[in-house]
Amino acid sequence: MRNQKKKKMWMKKIQKTSDTPSQHSSHDSAYEQECDDATERHEMLENFRGRCKFRQYIPRKPGKHGIKIFALTDARTYYTFNMEIYAGLQPTGPYFIDDSVNNVVKRIIELICNSDRNIKVDNSFTNVALAEDLVTNHKLTIVGTVKKNKPETPLEFKSKVCLLFSLLFRLGNSHTTLLSYVPKRKENE
Template sequence: MNRTNSTSATPGSSSKWTPTIRDHPRQLFTQSVGPTVIISDSPLETFHLLFTPEMLEYIVTETNKYADQSMTPLQHEKWIPLTLEELKAYIGFCILMGVVTLPSIEDYWKKDTLLHYSPIASKISRDRFRDIRRYLHSADNTTLPTPGTPGSDRLAKVRPLINKVNERCSAVYLLDRDVAVDEAMIKFQGRSSLKQYLPNKPVKRGIKVWVLADSKNGKNGYFHTMQVYTGRQSTPEKHLGTRVVKDLTTSLKGKYHHVYFDNYFTSLNLLEKDGIYACGTTRSDRVGFPVDLKDPSLPDRGDYLMRQKDTVTVTAWKDNRIVRVMSTASDPTASSTVNRRCRTGEKIAVPCPQCIEDYNRLMGGVD
């Protein structure tokens, strides 16, 4: 196997990539982890952990305010102000519609017994459901900047709600050491300038969000913090991936979490961030990438080469193709194996550096 010699020592202060690979001391992760509240068996109480009654009251207030601003005098006479209990029921109906799907919303109230769905139709009229859906609001329109002007926000009408949900998600659960940053999709088939198409995601069309999630064993998937992608701006943002990771991990700085992400986000500048250890696949055209790993000679599956600069180690490892990983989270002197199928269909253990095994195991927290 093609690899470099390694020793166990503290890293030097060299600013150049070197083939001499050493492990470096890491601060231990000692934070409390897991839920900060008692998890109830009640679905409603669990819902209120993330969507508090205060948040729902805020939506009720803004919905009634928007209805008053938008209605004609005749419409206003027929409008019954939304209440907290009715909003809860409306949200419940929306969740139920996601479980029991019909071709269109109107079908739940059809007289045709093949479509009519009494658990909803018997509780709320079609017109009332339409009215709540039409006027549902979580921001005061009179305080928002005009769209397209400096300071405007494409998510202004839902920004207060997004911020409050982020606050609650991070408050009720403390992340374990290993976390992942990745993009996820919220399924959406309507019309919106925010809609994206990601062919490699389980949900291919919808609203794209950047997510920081607990990645314990690569399968926990608790969403801790998110940012909604609002689409390409008139002036494209440079280093978007780096900025997203820094934004999402601001609260983790100095706690010595291990953060995993894919090659969209990875950069040398990002891995040199203090107080967070990181590991990510990377592209060979990244600024500062070691030249001799851009096109290395790795003839056999399992072969790898490493280069190190201070605490950052870059690995080029041969799988079916060459995989490049940049890491400060894994011991570069340690090795492991990953299971792969050979041409006969039989599973075989392929040797790899520890960073490869760690990445494969811990990157699945979001998807």
């Protein structure tokens, strides 16, 4: 009896999320007109310890084991626009899906293309090529953190000596702006 109850609860959760793209697939839906201009691209780990070929181990997450999900959510209401399960390395063939950073973001943002919104992403999904592509081809802007070891980071941003509360701007070649701010000193200094 208890297993059936758990199964029903799980199915309700799946049904709530699975009908989202089909209900709101057009850009003229009432919800999309009233939702916020800022969206977020999340990387979630749904706890799962069972057998599954695409179960992931991410040590920095609380559950550590689970199914990795990429989601596009509204920043104000946390409404989920679109989701995609990361299925791991894909074999070549008719069902191959490219899981590169740029392609994952482009697949997830399909529902909000050409809507002049801003997308907030984490550092693993931030790069200059993606930012320029989203601005020019999809009419979306992107805000994210760029690590110092990325090749597109200028040398003046990579310097170890930065003054406290220093602010450094760098305008890119077209639609990009880099900003460096030092709010506090490192612990080991």
